[in-house]
Amino acid sequence: ETGVTQSPTHLIKTRGQQVTLRCSSQSGHNTVSWYQQALGQGPQFIFQYYREEENGRGNFPPRFSGLQFPNYSSELNVNALELDDSALYLCASSFTGGAHEAFFGQGTRLTVV
Amino acid sequence: GENVEQHPSTLSVQEGDSAVIKCTYSDSASNYFPWYKQELGKGPQLIIDIRSNVGEKKDQRIAVTLNKTAKHFSLHITETQPEDSAVYFCAASISVGSGGGADGLTFGKGTHLIIQP
Numbered sequence: 001e002t003g004v005t006q007s008p009t010h011l012i013k014t015r016g017q018q019v020t021l022r023c024s025s026q027s028g029h030n031t032v033s034w035y036q037q038a039l040g041q042g043p044q045f046i047f048q049y050y051r052e053e054e055n056g057r058g059n060f061p062p063r064f065s066g067l068q069f070p071n072y073s074s075e076l077n078v079n080a081l082e083l084d085d086s087a088l089y090l091c092a093s094s095f096t097g098g099a100h101e102a103f104f105g106q107g108t109r110l111t112v113v
Numbered sequence: 114g115e116n117v118e119q120h121p122s123t124l125s126v127q128e129g130d131s132a133v134i135k136c137t138y139s140d141s142a143s144n145y146f147p148w149y150k151q152e153l154g155k156g157p158q159l160i161i162d163i164r165s166n167v168g169e170k171k172d173q174r175i176a177v178t179l180n181k182t183a184k185h186f187s188l189h190i191t192e193t194q195p196e197d198s199a200v201y202f203c204a205a206s207i208s209v210g211s212g213g214g215a216d217g218l219t220f221g222k223g224t225h226l227i228i229q230p
Contacts, residue, residue, distance in 0.1 A: 013147065040223075042202050042223050044219030045216070045219070048217060056217060058216075059114075081184055090157070092218075100146070102147070102159070103159060104149075104156035104158070105156050106154075106155055
């Protein structure tokens with residue numbers, strides 16, 4: 001167990017809707033990164049949050065947005081859902097200023113119909 | 114940006130034999146190379162990592178080697194056991210901070226390791 005928890009575990013949404021996914025980071029960690037994992041693929045970096053600000057972003061459109069809260073937990077928001085957004089969304093927790101290791105939660109399986 | 118290639122996509126070995134998974138990366142600035150194990154229905158689990166100032170690292174039955182000149186790194190699992198069956202991912206990053214830094218981790222496409230009894 002990594003101590004990184006994500007909610008919900010599964011979610012079904014309709015195309016065009018909006019969704020919010022949540023992540024609680026591991027104790028002692030101050031940085032959260034979000035990844036999208038399509039079936040049979042490796043995770044793809046969406047963005048990273050540090051000190052409540054977006055610290056870096058992968059090749060994802062602006063309808064993917066996020067927040068980090070003072071307790072270092074984070075949210076991923078996706079607007080105008082598309083069928084291709086169906087994937088496992090992973091949150092990774094780490095500590096900026098220390099070791100490099102990133103620890104993942106169990107993920108949220110999003111299905112867009 | 115960084116590109117990570119991983120081979121093979123599927124690897125089947127007899128229990129007790131060794132398994133080797135290979136990855137190459139494209140950006141010579143990458144300096145951090147973790148390996149993750151992902152079991153069905155779970156998130157990736159960090160099993161070992163290596164930094165660019167080290168050529169090899171071992172942890173019990175698992176070892177990772179890094180060749181910076183050739184830009185490739187490999188995962189070696191000895192004395193394989195049924196519980197080693199999973200999908201393994203290599204990753205690379207230019208990590209100046211944490212968790213892959215501002216550019217995140219770039220992952221390979223994964224290797225499905227099957228341990229035959």
